[in-house]
Amino acid sequence: MSQSVFLTGATGFVGGALLRRLVADNFSVTAAVRNGAVLDASGVDIVAFESFESARWDECLTGIDVVVHCAARVHVMDDKEADPLVAFRKVNVEATLNLAQKAAEAGVRRFVFISSIKVNGEGTALGRPYTAEDRPAPGDPYGVSKMEAEQGLRALAARIGMEVVIIRPVLVYGPGVKANFLNMMRWLDKGLPLPFGAINNGRSLVALDNLVDLIITAATHPSAANQTFLVSDGEDLSTTQLLKKMASALGKPAHLLPVPSWMLSTAATMLGKQSLSQRLCGSLQVDISKNKELMQWTPPVSVDDALKATAHHYRELKK
Template structure:
């Protein structure tokens, strides 16, 4: 089976390429703006604007496309850039995939295509309506709608909506929390107890592999997580415990934390981490028989 991966040098892409390379039944093509540092993988470096690239010839003979390329949530890009990359590029690759006879298209979306947070006790499922709250989330949801509207019956479409993805080498909020946890001082985050779903990179890669290898025809949207939701206080405590340290967390009113974040210009970043956001992976388990192979404690230990 021939698998083509876009965004192959990003955090998720590089981990996926490493795993796919170990599968002797697969021929892997990595597409990126940079050379993939893996001698055993065929690499296609595209320097021109990807949405203008002629994809059909590249995709001929490919069985599965895993489309990871996109502007990330941490990016400060304009709304137009989100649209050009996350929507127009996705449309271009998917249209070419159908024209080239690709059998399955796996699109990495985000939980943010649906929302940024849930109410207390609410657990999102694929049946819940989407109401994205940010330009990034809106661009991912619009891309999903484009895929569903233009899909022919000849191609399988799998849309994956992960929450925060973490692992060794990741940047963004998880990395910032790891740095915070490493400080040898008490931290005023003991009151941040809203549970949030996350997924370890090893679990996400394993899920994508399950999507690639699934034998039956499939057209689904999936939420996937570790299945062990943590609050910020619990996550930092677990990070410190991984280094044999006590949690040392002080409870400060969340409203005060929000005020400090506003003064520092980080209100949006703090809100993304402190509001509840829980998702259910039951559909992935029911349809694919998938359960995460790595437990949260060992995953966090290997990530910091």
């Protein structure tokens, strides 16, 4: 008998891919979506709501085995909220804990929370990756809200007994990726010269298919109960290496100029773009050995294959 899964965020980048995989693997799926949203999936029960913060979950969770909570107020650049932390807490903490409380009351066995590596912090020293057991050190309101949600979920698990699994992804890429990753593909596709040919940092990334596979494993594996997992492809790259691999996947030459990292960082600081400089020149690495030790999980998709799939989707959309 297949397990029943209640999924939030089913129209998002991660949630949509997870929904397709759950259906393909014959899970019984109920998806929570905003009113008016359209799901490209057959055989899925849909629960519509006006606002995640005000949604009532009492009847939706009856008979559910696992909740996978992907929905969130996501990190945005140049947030226009007067108090971003208040806005993040309303969705990422209060609404999350309300859903978890209702799930526990309905007898849901396990609650899988998609958190963020920002709970750990904003960057690492090269060769000194974050681990799931490191003390949290979030550096922005989004990371703080995710940390507080984690803390609330652990307290709920200890009090009520529902199993909680926390997953902290690094930067996710794959077919349909947007934001900075999409911008980099566009730059490479246009053949623009880029000043990123001499960056010797280390960045952990995670392909969408690898993240989805880890989520499903964490939702079902007995040893995942009440654990926190970091997730990546298991192959760290410098920004220079990533751009070269991405260009190769696009079938384009990479025109990378060997501008020293310190010069890029100085220029970014002068322009008020320190956070962009950190993402391009700084390191952020994670250790995923715990995943293999506890759940025998290793990333099923290689970086090269994931980049090829991402590039193929990008090219198809251009036609």
